[in-house]
Amino acid sequence: MFNRYIDEPRLTCEFRDAAAAFLVELTAELSNYCEVAYDNIWMNWYRDHRDSAGWHADRPANVPPTATVPVVSLGATRRFLIPPSSVGRSTTFIPAGGDALIMRGRCQRDRRHCAPKQQTPAGPRMSLNFGSTAQVNSSSPD
Numbered sequence: 001m002f003n004r005y006i007d008e009p010r011l012t013c014e015f016r017d018a019a020a021a022f023l024v025e026l027t028a029e030l031s032n033y034c035e036v037a038y039d040n041i042w043m044n045w046y047r048d049h050r051d052s053a054g055w056h057a058d059r060p061a062n063v064p065p066t067a068t069v070p071v072v073s074l075g076a077t078r079r080f081l082i083p084p085s086s087v088g089r090s091t092t093f094i095p096a097g098g099d100a101l102i103m104r105g106r107c108q109r110d111r112r113h114c115a116p117k118q119q120t121p122a123g124p125r126m127s128l129n130f131g132s133t134a135q136v137n138s139s140s141p142d
């Protein structure tokens with residue numbers, strides 16, 4: 001994050017080749033729905049309500065002017081925040097297991113997002129964040 005390595009309070013894993021069993025089907029469905037050729041998956045495992053992801057934009061999806069990044073949630077329901085473009089309160093999404101939250105347009109370029117810690121106990125949650133090499137490479141610089 002922010003051009004440096006930091007310890008994060010969660011477990012992560014990257015599938016550089018989305019070739020594992022049900023992930024192939026899910027990747028194909030999302031590619032079809034979003035009209036983007038997804039070919040990699042960044043996975044997060046939030047062990048409980050104390051694990052979290054701080055404010056950030058996804059790399060390298062934040063490089064092109066626009067990008068479409070689906071996040072599929074599995075397991076416990078947790079909050080997902082996106083701040084407004086200017087001032088005001090963040091929009092709070094509450095994706096449950098099986099939900100897909102899709103960040104589109106300039107969301108990655110202009111905004112941050114986070115999955116905060118919470119006080120209310122929660123069980124484990126996994127998030128699958130889909131990436132596209134083509135999407136990043138085919139964007140014209142602005």
Ligand SMILES: O=C(O)CCC(=O)C(=O)O
Nearest residue numbers: 044053058071080115127
């Ligand atoms: O777990 C989530 O809902 C989002 C995770 C995320 O944005 C990331 O890993 O870059």
